[in-house]
Amino acid sequence: MSTVQDRIGRPLRNLRISVTDRCNLRCQYCMPEEHYVWLPRSDILEFEEIAALVDCFTEVGVDRIRLTGGEPLLRHDLNTLVQMLAAKPAVRDLALTTNGILLTEQAPLLAAAGLHRITVSLDTLRPERFRALTRRDAHAQVLSGIAAAHRAGLDALKLDTVVMRGINEDELVDLIEYGKSVGAEVRFIEYMDVGGATHWSADKVHPRDAILADLAQHYGAVTPLREESSAPADRYRLPDGTVFGIIASTTAPFCRSCDRARLTADGMWYLCLYARIGIDLRAALRAGASKEELSARIAAGWQARSDRGAELRVEHRDRAALLPASELRKDPHLEMHTRGG
Ligand code: SF4
Numbered sequence: 499m500s501t502v503q504d505r506i507g508r509p510l511r512n513l514r515i516s517v518t519d520r521c522n523l524r525c526q527y528c529m530p531e532e533h534y535v536w537l538p539r540s541d542i543l544e545f546e547e548i549a550a551l552v553d554c555f556t557e558v559g560v561d562r563i564r565l566t567g568g569e570p571l572l573r574h575d576l577n578t579l580v581q582m583l584a585a586k587p588a589v590r591d592l593a594l595t596t597n598g599i600l601l602t603e604q605a606p607l608l609a610a611a612g613l614h615r616i617t618v619s620l621d622t623l624r625p626e627r628f629r630a631l632t633r634r635d636a637h638a639q640v641l642s643g644i645a646a647a648h649r650a651g652l653d654a655l656k657l658d659t660v661v662m663r664g665i666n667e668d669e670l671v672d673l674i675e676y677g678k679s680v681g682a683e684v685r686f687i688e689y690m691d692v693g694g695a696t697h698w699s700a701d702k703v704h705p706r707d708a709i710l711a712d713l714a715q716h717y718g719a720v721t722p723l724r725e726e727s728s729a730p731a732d733r734y735r736l737p738d739g740t741v742f743g744i745i746a747s748t749t750a751p752f753c754r755s756c757d758r759a760r761l762t763a764d765g766m767w768y769l770c771l772y773a774r775i776g777i778d779l780r781a782a783l784r785a786g787a788s789k790e791e792l793s794a795r796i797a798a799g800w801q802a803r804s805d806r807g808a809e810l811r812v813e814h815r816d817r818a819a820l821l822p823a824s825e826l827r828k829d830p831h832l833e834m835h836t837r838g839g
Contacts, residue, residue, distance in 0.1 A: 501559035504803035512758035513560045516838035518568040524633040530697045535830045541764035545579045554792040556588035564593045566838035571600035577607040584612025599636045601643025605650040617656040655682040662689045667704040671716045685743035693832040698819045706746035728755045751808030772807025
């Protein structure tokens with residue numbers, strides 16, 4: 499295995515694989531519109547195709563895989579894919595991000611299939627607020643799914659909370675306490691102006707400094723952990739030892755150490771969350787390209803990369819939603835729910 503580097507010296511280590519663009523929630527920060535254009539079903543990669551592409555990515559340095567969506571648990575028999583990927587020695591870390599609705603049934607299957615880690619999105623502990631935020635009535639199922647993950651032994655459990663001013667920034671302490679009760683590390687994510695966040699505005703961002711101030715006011719001194727990592731979250735410790743994270747992608751991006759790329763459910767490869775153009779790996783795969791040819795194509799794509807999308811957004815004056823809904827409808831690949839967040 500070789501490790502390729504991009505034009506500013508970043509290796510390719512992490513691959514986020516979206517297994518479906520469908521979702522069973524309609525979160526305000528991701529899918530606020532009434533109607534969406536979906537990827538054609540015939541374009542969606544089979545599990546064998548995903549596994550074949552993973553072999554090409556691991557050839558050039560990827561050793562961490564995260565399955566995403568849409569909502570990945572909507573993909574039938576996902577545990578079969580997990581089993582296929584977990585059997586690959588080059589995949590050192592295999593994780594999944596889910597909204598948790600279908601986790602109660604699937605957590606034992608995923609654990610048995612060899613999934614290493616799981617992250618559940620949880621933006622609120624209040625059922626009525628969940629309904630308003632997601633336009634679905636499924637809060638109890640999410641909490642049940644989190645408990646099921648814990649029972650199934652998926653111990654490195656994380657809870658991801660997108661913090662939106664005026665929506666849920668008053669629940670930071672409650673979420674930390676809930677995380678403690680279920681053995682999960684909470685990560686607060688700044689509301690991001692990615693494709694699909696058509697209702698984004700700067701005044702709805704509750705930034706890292708405000709999150710830290712809120713928690714320090716309640717708990718006392720918050721201590722940053724000194725860690726060498728390309729992980730997006732900065733981690734902190736509370737006086738009682740509880741560790742939590744903050745992903746400050748909007749106000750303090752971490753593009754300089756970004757080693758992740760995204761594969762959509764139909765095999766488009768994006769080298770940045772904000773990239774407008776992707777590389778079509780499905781077409782090459784289905785045209786019969788060999789593993790060596792695909793690996794070479796991936797290596798060349800990464801070596802040409804200079805993306806630092808979130809940093810460029812910070813420099814933007816009059817920052818507003820990235821793309822209007824009309825443009826997203828023309829190309830659903832620009833949507834975060836297609837790209838895997
Ligand atoms: S904006 Fe692009 S380059 Fe920056 S951290 Fe996100 S994916 Fe990486």
